[in-house]
Amino acid sequence: MSGPSPVPVPVGQPVVPPALLRHPRSALTWVTTVVLGLGALVIAGVFVAFGGLGPVALVTFLAALAFPVILLVIFWLDRYEPEPARYRLAALGWGGVVAVILSFVVESAASFVTGQESFVSFAVVAPVVEETGKGLFLVAVVLLRRQQIHGLLDGVVYGALVGVGFAFVEDILYYLSALQQEGPAGLTATVVLRGVMSPFAHPLFTSATGLGFGIGLTSRSRAKQVVAPVLGFLTAVALHGIWNGSAGFGTRNFLIAYGVVMLPLLLVVVGVAIWARSREGRMLVAALQQTVQMGWTRPEEVRWVARLSDRVSARHYAGARGGKPGARAMRAFQQTMIEIAFLHNRFVNGTAPRDVNQRMLGLLDRAAALRPYVILPPEVPRPGYGGGPQPPATVPAWVPPGLPEWYGPGAGTRPSGAGWS
Incomplete structure (x- = not known):
């Protein structure tokens, strides 16, 4: 039994030494991979214990359907200076593991004060906690791998990828809860709301934080280096709060916020990203x-x-x-x-x-x-x-x-x- 034949190299053409093509992995990369991998296994185990293997497989498949187009757009924007695959995966993993675990722990603790289903809990606490958990990835990049952010577009790309990772895991949880509590009808409604109408929500929120970091890190002004990331984060929290808060005032108000605030802002962020791409x-x-x-x-x-x-x-x-x-x-x-x-x-x-x-x-x-x-x-x-x-x-x-x-x-x-x- 033999494997595929190697691609022949023309006679006289020197073969590049493998060492020149190899990308060495730092200790930080290996630690990050192990931590995110273990965290993903823990989350998957909790989901299976909560809903069963079959339902979890179904809702995971449904959740995954919402994001290929968004990822393709992100990668298209990132083509001039593509981020290394390991950093892209780290951004997705941070959103889907670290930010999710941090949000669950902090929001669960805060619910004892605000109440599990209170307006303050889902319109104020959740946006602040979740955008903080997601935004910490950008802080980690600045502290540990500053050279990876070269401009506005890098910040938007990293922020959006973290948002995709977070939204994917959160969608699994929402779909699983809807399936258990309301059956196929509830699952269908939730998939339409989250997977069809608003898969861009979390990527949009956190891309605002990333845009602030991108502006700050490319500025020579000390004041702007501090103020821009803070304003980006506050914008992300405000958008998230408007999104969550509108859902608490009925379908009509939610649709108004969706059409008047979210869709226009999505177009603005995409427009800024395309402009930044052209400038790159x-x-x-x-x-x-x-x-x-x-x-x-x-x-x-x-x-x-x-x-x-x-x-x-x-x-x-x-x-x-x-x-x-x-x-x-x-x-x-x-x-x-x-x-x-x-x-x-x-x-x-x-x-x-x-x-x-x-x-x-x-x-x-x-x-x-x-x-x-x-x-x-x-x-x-x-x-x-x-x-x-x-x-x-x-x-x-x-x-x-x-x-x-x-x-x-x-x-x-x-x-x-x-x-x-």
Whole structure:
């Protein structure tokens, strides 16, 4: 018995070393995976004990139907600088495990004071507690992996993914309760209300928090760095409170809030995300062109990284001529170039980390190591994507006007208090 034959590599085409394609997992990644996995098992066990294996399987399937489209939209928005899969999964897991457990514990304790079914409980306590639990993921990212949030769109993406994870688990609970208490009719009504009409609710709420973090982390203003995340969180709580509160005043008021507040705000958030996505595309081109001027990257590489359609075409071309190793090398090279562009853009905006030079040197070294294995499509002149003579192989000792001379790989850490105009 034999397995599938490996994809042949053309004669003369060097095979990229596996170490260059491997993404090392930190201890934090492994701890997060274990904790979220154990938490998911605990929640699943509670659900099965509460409702039985068959009903839980049914409502889990129904809950899952609501989110593929939302996830596709989120991933489409995130295409210029896609977040690593492990961070996407961590966001989903945080929403579905950590935020759910925190919310259940705190809301259960608060119910002894406010009452289980009181208006204050579901219109005030629940929004504050749940948005805090979900928003803590963004706090954790800022504290532990600050470099993962490069702009407004990253904040929205992470916030929305946390909201999807939370909504998925919460829907299972609501569907299971409706099935047990009201039978198939109650389950159908709940699926229509939560899975058809409002699957975007929790992603919308927490994306407001993420937008605030994205604004704050890309600003040079100390005040804005603090105020923007707080305002984003308060907006999420207010939206959640309006949503929950309207449900307590009858179907008519709920539908008014749905049509007058929620749907318009959903369109606003999506519109802001699309604008931010377009801005990321323009920034990517500008940043890569400037790194070409500095001799860090090559002009013929810009096109195959900056444009999404050309990025895909380059992967197909590399795969057709270098097999699976060629496509993987191209993907890794493109991702490295994207990280170079975003780090450079953070420097230009004055929000780069103190060790920006060391980080940039590491990325440029990785790009240089991958470059011999990258198969670029034949270059066709195209305005706006660089061109001209081949840049020098070594990093020049100059930078474009407007940037300080101390910026560049090998120049050391950023001087304390250094700035530029």
